Amino acid sequence: MKIGFIGLGRMGRGACENFVKKGHDVAVYDVSADAMEYFRGKAELASNPADLFERSEAVLLSLPSSVQVEAMCDTFLSCGVKDKIVIDLSTSYPLSTKKLHEAFKKHGGILLDAPLMGNPDMAAAGTISVTVGGDEADFQAARPIFEVFTSRADYIGEAGSGHxxxxxxxxxxxxxxxxxxxxxxxxxxxxxxxxxxxxxxxxxxxxxxxxxxxxxxxxxxxxxxxxxxxxxxxxxxxxxxxxxxxxxxxxxxxxxxxxxxxxxxxxxxxxxxxxxxxxxxxxxxx
Incomplete structure (x- = not known):
């Protein structure tokens, strides 16, 4: 599966590295050129979020807030989300998450909320855990993705529950x-x-x-x-x-x-x- 990763800060970089280390085909994007440069030679460096989204089957987001998550998801929806998986690892506003989930589902896409529990060292080691919200069938479909970068992924309930x-x-x-x-x-x-x-x-x-x-x-x-x-x-x-x-x-x-x-x-x-x-x-x- 082609993985896209957006947001390469203290937590995101470590989580993303697990996909690289385990041989996955990864594309990355961050507003920071330095954060992108770290992955040169390890992953594809996307020119913008839409470019990354269109070349990926599943995209993981690790962003500062719902403001950035909403902007990214609006971009994805404009590109077309049918058969795409988006996993929000950020600490986002749950009611915003619910609305985004409904929009993705309406257009044939999958959105799961799975905020990271732990610290940057745990993220890099792949020992971080997540609590997941969304449709349970979608969680089961995405389970192989979670197994790459977490030690535990617990399904909690409907969209927004993880957040x-x-x-x-x-x-x-x-x-x-x-x-x-x-x-x-x-x-x-x-x-x-x-x-x-x-x-x-x-x-x-x-x-x-x-x-x-x-x-x-x-x-x-x-x-x-x-x-x-x-x-x-x-x-x-x-x-x-x-x-x-x-x-x-x-x-x-x-x-x-x-x-x-x-x-x-x-x-x-x-x-x-x-x-x-x-x-x-x-x-x-x-």
Whole structure:
């Protein structure tokens, strides 16, 4: 099967490399010339998305947001999607995904949402997992594709379900991280030994994997890049939109969004999500 891959960022590049390593016929496209250059001699470099789509049987997307995914899918629909498979690996807005799925199905194409779960190292190693939304028969037809670059692909349900799972996970984890970003600077300002506090929390029910990761980063002011603040703001913004679509208040989420928007205004959008704590430290004059 001829594979097309669009979006060669930190996650996309690793996922795409698995197809190259396993001998698949691959065409790639990215708006970054440097990202494209990495695959020179390994894959075909497409001149534009339409060029890639027309020469591919299945296309995988790893893009920053639904804005880019919608634009790509509009291009594909204008080319004709009959008998084509498109898999969206991005963290996209689920209700947008549903509409795109309906448009593809109407014109004889397949669209599956399968957001990536893991980190860039896992993507490159082929040990990443995905949760898949769409028609189950389409998922089964695309299973050989998932087997190339994932260790696990779980079918969840109708279109948008995969993206809902990803947002649920990010909502939970990022809200924990925002809590740590507020709690540690406050305790630090009040003179508490934050290492002792960290050790005590590790022994309580409040300990968890997110605390071990983000709690330690915040405590140590370790702002090395893992996940950009701007991406976290985008994901939580999608959750806010879901509440708005249901005419329901978001309560605690609104405070988290205020903090992250302040970080964005301060120029921290491209920095690690843990720099939400730096915003609080600025307010507390630490």
């Amino acid at each position: 809902l799972v990803k947002l649920a996970l990010n909502f939970t984890g990022l809200m924990y991280a925002v809590t740590y970003s507020q709690m540690f600077p406050l305790m630090e300002k009040l003179g508490l030994d934050t290492q002792k506090l960290f050790d005590i929390i590790c022994e309580q029910k409040t300990n968890c994997g997110v605390f071990q990761f983000y709690g330690q980063k915040v405590k140590d002011r370790d702002y090395r890049m893992d996940f950009a603040l701007a991406f976290g703001l985008k994901d939580l913004g999608y959750v806010k939109r879901l509440y708005e679509d249901l005419n329901c208040p978001a309560f605690a989420l609104d405070g988290a969004l205020d903090l992250l928007r302040t970080g964005l205004k301060d120029g921290r959008g491209g920095h690690d999500f843990s720099e939400a704590a730096a915003v609080m430290r600025d307010y507390l004059e630490l």
